[in-house]
Amino acid sequence: MPPTNVNALPIIDIAPFLNRDPNNADLRASTAAALHQACVEYGFFYLDLRAYVDPFVCENLTKLARQFFELPAEEKDLLSLQNQDYARGYQRLKENVTNGKADNHEGIDFYKPVVNPDKTRPLWGENQWPTVPTDFRRYFEDWIEKMKALGLIVMEAMAQGLGMTPEEWRDLRAQVDDSFWVLRAIGYPPLPNDDDGFSCGAHKDYGCLTFLHADPTPSALQVFSSRPGAVALSDPSLAVEVNGEKGVWINADPVPGCVVCNIGEMWEIWTNGLYRSTLHQVVHRGSNYRVSIPFFFEPNFEADVRPLDAALRLQDEKNRKEFRKPVNYGEFLISKVAEFLYLGSDDEETRKARQGLPNG
Numbered sequence: 001m002p003p004t005n006v007n008a009l010p011i012i013d014i015a016p017f018l019n020r021d022p023n024n025a026d027l028r029a030s031t032a033a034a035l036h037q038a039c040v041e042y043g044f045f046y047l048d049l050r051a052y053v054d055p056f057v058c059e060n061l062t063k064l065a066r067q068f069f070e071l072p073a074e075e076k077d078l079l080s081l082q083n084q085d086y087a088r089g090y091q092r093l094k095e096n097v098t099n100g101k102a103d104n105h106e107g108i109d110f111y112k113p114v115v116n117p118d119k120t121r122p123l124w125g126e127n128q129w130p131t132v133p134t135d136f137r138r139y140f141e142d143w144i145e146k147m148k149a150l151g152l153i154v155m156e157a158m159a160q161g162l163g164m165t166p167e168e169w170r171d172l173r174a175q176v177d178d179s180f181w182v183l184r185a186i187g188y189p190p191l192p193n194d195d196d197g198f199s200c201g202a203h204k205d206y207g208c209l210t211f212l213h214a215d216p217t218p219s220a221l222q223v224f225s226s227r228p229g230a231v232a233l234s235d236p237s238l239a240v241e242v243n244g245e246k247g248v249w250i251n252a253d254p255v256p257g258c259v260v261c262n263i264g265e266m267w268e269i270w271t272n273g274l275y276r277s278t279l280h281q282v283v284h285r286g287s288n289y290r291v292s293i294p295f296f297f298e299p300n301f302e303a304d305v306r307p308l309d310a311a312l313r314l315q316d317e318k319n320r321k322e323f324r325k326p327v328n329y330g331e332f333l334i335s336k337v338a339e340f341l342y343l344g345s346d347d348e349e350t351r352k353a354r355q356g357l358p359n360g
């Protein structure tokens with residue numbers, strides 16, 4: 001009999017990696033092994049951060065984001081991403097497009113600050129911080145520092161889970177130690193009952209690790225699971241086929257003290273397809289206004305991402321998947337964002353204006 005919790009995402013405690021206590025070596029090994037298994041099977045898991053963050057800090061971020069979204073539309077529009085590089089700033093409801101369909105959310109995005117900002121270059125503008133609520137910037141910048149440090153901690157644990165040597169870990173660390181991170185605060189009004197659209201359409205995250213803190217709203221974030229047993233153990237009417245794979249959408253409801261963590265497409269390349277970057281979507285039909293705050297811990301802008309020897313060692317010659325094409329992370333990211341810059345808008349004027357942007 002397969003375990004009954006086959007359709008629940010695993011919960012992994014990061015505490016053993018928060019210090020170098022030699023007595024914790026066994027606990028570290030089991031955390032590393034759990035991360036490896038979760039990345040092979042789901043590409044999604046809960047990261048238990050009770051030893052790392054004060055729950056008040058997370059609740060406060062949600063409160064600040066909610067207060068920002070409650071501002072009058074004209075005030076939020078003052079921070080429009082169109083003032084900058086079309087990536088940094090505020091995006092109105094339905095301005096974001098996934099799979100050609102407008103998403104039912106608004107949001108504000110911040111990226112790693114760059115030296116010599118130039119808003120005519122893709123992604124090279126300046127962040128636009130709200131001044132109301134007053135403490136927004138201070139608390140969000142603290143959170144960014146905390147999440148950047150967490151990114152390196154989880155990467156080290158994953159390197160151990162993958163069986164990397166210290167030298168291999170040093171090389172991988174050098175690809176993520178100046179992360180081109182993104183922080184987004186998202187506000188989701190409920191989808192109208194007669195609306196068959198999405199709060200956020202199905203997608204994979206494109207970088208390295210996403211740490212998502214969301215308010216307690218249930219049944220909003222859904223993860224596509226095609227692992228063995230996922231279909232058999234659920235109501236057969238819920239089985240769906242997505243991109244040729246049979247599976248089910250499972251809810252990734254918030255768990256107190258945890259963030260939801262998922263891996264992006266760069267991990268798929270590093271592991272030559274052994275770890276999966278999993279499709280997820282948001283369908284929020286509740287009655288409340290949902291707030292979520294994902295932090296995207298990404299590789300360095302200049303990183304050249306290619307399959308890692310440690311991952312290739314785990315795929316013997318016979319079972320080795322086709323060699324994944326290496327990518328330069330910055331170029332890859334710009335090509336992804338360009339989809340939005342040039343094609344994303346339904347509005348002819350906006351599309352034309354965006355096409356006028358020089359390529360960086």
Ligand SMILES: O=C(O)CCC(=O)C(=O)O
Nearest residue numbers: 186205214221282292294
């Ligand atoms: O709001 C959520 O729960 C998920 C958001 C998400 O997947 C994203 O911004 O990439």
Ligand SMILES: [Fe+2]
Nearest residue numbers: 203204205280
């Ligand atoms: Fe996502």
